[in-house]
Amino acid sequence: MIPLERAVVARLESHGEKFELLVDPDRAVRYRQGESVELEDMVAALSVFENSSRGTRASEESLKKVFHTTDFPSIATRIIQKGEIHLTAEQRRHMIAEKRRQVITFIARNAVNPQTGLPHPPQRIEMAMDEARVNTDLYKSVDEQVKETVKALRPILPIRFEEVRIAVRIPPDFASKAYGEIQPVAQIEKDEWQKDGSWICVVRIPAGIQGDFYDLVNRITRGQGEVRILNQVY
DSSP states (O other), X not given: OOOGGGOEEEEEEETTEEEEEEEOHHHHHHHHTTOOOOGGGTBSOSOOEEETTTTXXXXXXXXXXXXXXXXXXXXXXXXXXXXXXXXXXXXXXXXXXXXXXXXXXXXXXHEEBTTTTBOOOHHHHHHHHHHHTOOOOTTSOHHHXXXXXXXXXXXXXXXXXXXXXXEEEEOHHHHHHHHHHHTTTSEEEEEEEOTTSOEEEEEEEEGGGHHHHHHHHHHHHTTOOEEEEEEEEO
């Protein structure tokens, strides 16, 4: 459980009753967005309150009336999912700014300008979001927010999501560590060890990170690796 000084109130009102939890704001918001977070890592107390500031616990009668159970995990997850999380203005500003940054980063890494085949710089995406007056919803997942953002940007910014398939050859001296470096950033479709000890593979990556991927291969192999674009995947 979290310390009380880090907690904010999550409140749900229903059927004339009020229920409160003391929760970690960041973890509760991430849980609302669909991330997997353990309940005990979100709450400061294993109690449902009628008034948390006074320490008044909700009665069993009111819990059964609204939730049809007194099971704390079931009730707590519903309050966090459906209730209002009371963030400070600074907490809300920080979380919205971070969500906006995640959306911009995702688009910059996974989308390209179909007219040039090149990714849009993050600054250009952010300016287009300002022009389109895109609002960042704190409680929506990054995937949901990206879909809505791209829909709003398309009249302003030519944009298309695509991947590229790339053939890679890693020389023998660097092959042993290459898999561990490449696997986290690329989808390895097939790979094969050659008789000379070199490693070859075909990977799929978002088109927007081609430059980063080439830099990675160059770093791993000290400039001796080989990469070749096979085709684009729309």
